[in-house]
Amino acid sequence: MSTESTTITVGEGTGAGGQELGYDVVVGNGLLARLHTMIGTQAERVLVIHPRALRATGDVVREDLEKAGFQAVTAEIPDAEEGKHIQVAAFCWQVLGQNDFTRSDAVVSVGGGAVTDVAGFVAATWLRGVRVVHMPTTLLGMVDAAVGGKTGINTAEGKNLVGSFHQPAGVLADLDTLISLPRNELVAGLAEVVKCGFIADEEILKIIESAPDQAQNPHSWQLRELVERSIRVKAKVVGEDVRESGVRESLNYGHTLGHAIELAERYQWRHGAAVSVGMVFAAELARSLGRLSDAEADRHHEILTSLGLPVTYRGDRWNQLLEGIRRDKKNRGDTLRFVLLNGIGSPTTVEIPDPSILFATYQEIAEEPDTSTTISL
Numbered sequence: 571m572s573t574e575s576t577t578i579t580v581g582e583g584t585g586a587g588g589q590e591l592g593y594d595v596v597v598g599n600g601l602l603a604r605l606h607t608m609i610g611t612q613a614e615r616v617l618v619i620h621p622r623a624l625r626a627t628g629d630v631v632r633e634d635l636e637k638a639g640f641q642a643v644t645a646e647i648p649d650a651e652e653g654k655h656i657q658v659a660a661f662c663w664q665v666l667g668q669n670d671f672t673r674s675d676a677v678v679s680v681g682g683g684a685v686t687d688v689a690g691f692v693a694a695t696w697l698r699g700v701r702v703v704h705m706p707t708t709l710l711g712m713v714d715a716a717v718g719g720k721t722g723i724n725t726a727e728g729k730n731l732v733g734s735f736h737q738p739a740g741v742l743a744d745l746d747t748l749i750s751l752p753r754n755e756l757v758a759g760l761a762e763v764v765k766c767g768f769i770a771d772e773e774i775l776k777i778i779e780s781a782p783d784q785a786q787n788p789h790s791w792q793l794r795e796l797v798e799r800s801i802r803v804k805a806k807v808v809g810e811d812v813r814e815s816g817v818r819e820s821l822n823y824g825h826t827l828g829h830a831i832e833l834a835e836r837y838q839w840r841h842g843a844a845v846s847v848g849m850v851f852a853a854e855l856a857r858s859l860g861r862l863s864d865a866e867a868d869r870h871h872e873i874l875t876s877l878g879l880p881v882t883y884r885g886d887r888w889n890q891l892l893e894g895i896r897r898d899k900k901n902r903g904d905t906l907r908f909v910l911l912n913g914i915g916s917p918t919t920v921e922i923p924d925p926s927i928l929f930a931t932y933q934e935i936a937e938e939p940d941t942s943t944t945i946s947l
C-alpha cells in the first residue's frame with residue numbers, strides 16, 4: 571500500500587472578496603499530523619466535535635492539537651442521527667461561547683456523516699461562520715458527506731430540513747479510521763462509491779467487479795483507489811455547482827426511491843442500502859425507456875449484489891413509496907423527476923409525467939411481501 575497521501579482540490583479560484591474558494595481533501599494513512607496546517611495560523615482555539623463512540627479518537631486529536639499549541643476542547647455528542655438535533659448544536663454553541671471562541675477560531679469534526687453535518691452546521695452558524703476541518707471516519711463520510719459543504723440537522727418534520735452551505739477549510743480522509751468501522755457501515759458507504767462509478771467513472775465499477783472482497787478491505791489498494799476516485803467524482807461535480815442548482819443533481823442517482831425507502835423504513839435502513847435499491851430501480855426505469863441496454867441495467871444488479879447490498883424491496887409498499895417520491899426535492903410542481911443514465915457515465919434528469927410507468931418498473935424489484943424482512947444492512 572502506498573504511504574504517500576493524495577490531495578484532491580475541490581473548487582478553485584477566488585471569491586469576490588478575494589477569499590480562496592477551493593479546499594483540499596487529503597486521502598491516505600496516518601494523516602493527523604496534517605491537521606494543524608489545515609486549521610491554519612489564525613486560530614488559537616479549536617473545538618473537536620466527536621460522537622460518543624469515537625471518544626478515544628477525539629481525545630487523540632485534542633491532545634495532538636494541544637501539543638501543537640492550540641487551546642483545544644472537545645464536545646462529545648450523541649451517536650449517529652441522535653447527534654443531528656438542534657439541542658446538540660445548542661450544546662456546541664454553548665461550549666464555543668464558554669471558551670470565548672472568536673471568528674478566527676476553528677471547529678474540527680471527527681466522525682461519520684452525522685457528525686460532519688452537525689459540526690459543519692455549528693461552524694456555519696457560530697459568529698456567522700468559522701473554519702471547519704472534517705476528519706471523516708466512515709466511508710460515506712469520506713466519499714460523500716465531508717465533501718461539498720452541505721451541513722444540516724434534522725427536525726421533527728424530517729431529515730436535513732435545516733442547514734446551510736458552508737465549505738470546509740479542508741478534509742482529512744484517513745483510511746486507518748476505517749479499520750474499526752463495522753462491515754455493514756463500510757458496505758453501505760460502498761453504495762455511494764458504486765453510484766460514482768455509474769454516473770462518472772466506469773473504472774470504479776471495474777475495480778469492484780474484479781475484486782468485490784478487496785473493495786471491502788480497509789487495508790487494500792482497491793479501497794483506497796475507490797475512495798480517491800469517488801472523491802474526485804464528487805469534487806468535480808460540486809466544484810461546478812456549489813449550491814446544488816444543476817449538475818449536482820447527478821449525485822442524486824438512486825436517491826429518489828432511496829429516500830422514499832428510508833422514509834418508509836423510518837430511517838432504520840442504512841442510507842446506502844436504500845440507495846442501492848434506488849439505483850437498481852433507476853436502471854430498470856432507464857432500461858424500459860430505452861436509455862440503458864440490458865447489459866448495463868443488469869450490471870447494476872450484479873455489482874451491488876456482489877457487495878452484499880440489497881437490490882429488491884417489499885412489493886406491498888408501492889403507495890407509500892410513491893408518496894415519498896412525490897416529496898423529492900428535484901420535483902417541479904406535480905412533475906416527478908428522476909436522475910437516469912443514458913449509458914454508463916451519462917446522467918441526466920428526466921421528467922416522468924405518468925407515474926404508471928414507475929409502478930410497472932417497480933414490479934421488477936418488488937419482493938413478495940412475506941420475504942421482505944431478510945435484509946442484513
Ligand SMILES: NC(=O)c1ccc[n+]([C@@H]2O[C@H](COP(=O)([O-])OP(=O)(O)OC[C@H]3O[C@@H](n4cnc5c(N)ncnc54)[C@H](O)[C@@H]3O)[C@@H](O)[C@H]2O)c1
Binds near residue numbers: 716841
Ligand atoms: N452533507 C452531505 O452532503 C451528506 C451526504 C451524505 C450523507 N450525509 C449525512 O450523513 C449521515 C450518515 O453518515 P454515516 O453513514 O457516516 O453514518 P453515521 O455518521 O451515523 O455513522 C455511522 C455509525 O458508525 C459509527 N462510526 C463512525 N466512524 C466509525 C469508526 N471509524 N469506527 C467505528 N464506528 C464508527 C458512528 O458512531 C455511527 O454509529 C446522515 O445523517 C446523512 O444525512 C450528508
